[in-house]
Amino acid sequence: MRVLVQRVTSASVTVDDAVVGEIRPAAQGLLALVGVTHDDDAAIATRMAEKLWGLRILDDQRSAADIGAPILVVSQFTLYANTVKGRRPSWNAAAPAPVAQPLVQAFAEALRALGAEVAEGVFGAHMQVASVNDGPVTLMLEL
Structure with missing residues (x-):
């Protein structure tokens, strides 16, 4: 599992012209783009959530966890793109x-x-x- 996390002051997801998930403007929150590969399981998902919740990247x-910052979770299979050869990414590593x-x-x-x-x-x-990055701070989390 890979999680690309961005520290944000706001973020939203729109599908078919309707906002389906959002972090309203706040002091800080996190946008978590989540990619899954073939050998991931529920235990890895739990450990990654614990890592993200405790990650000290806010002010x-x-x-x-310290400040109760909101988190927007968005699936993102493209985090497992292989771009080594050619100009067309391979998605074989994405589950x-x-x-x-x-x-x-x-x-x-x-x-x-976790709360x-x-x-x-x-x-x-x-x-x-859509997101308003704060810092900007962007990190790739992997276990």
Whole structure:
């Protein structure tokens, strides 16, 4: 599992002209773009949620857990693109939807179980993701 996390002051996901998930303007929050590969499982999703929740990337070296920062979770299979050869990315390392969808959901649920306020995109939908990066701070999380 890979999570590209951005520190944001606001973020939203729109599908078919309707906002389906958002972090309203706040002091700080996190936008988590989540990619799943073939050998990921629920235990990895839980560990990644714990890592993100405790990651000290907010002001004054605080974590989302420290201040109750909201998190917007968006599925992002393209995090597993292979661009080594040619000009057309290969998606072979990305897990298929029947594997990935429950794990993205498990990641979001694990965050909620930790106490996070979580908004979500729509798995597999064509989404427009808008965000206001803060810093900017962008990190790739992997286990």
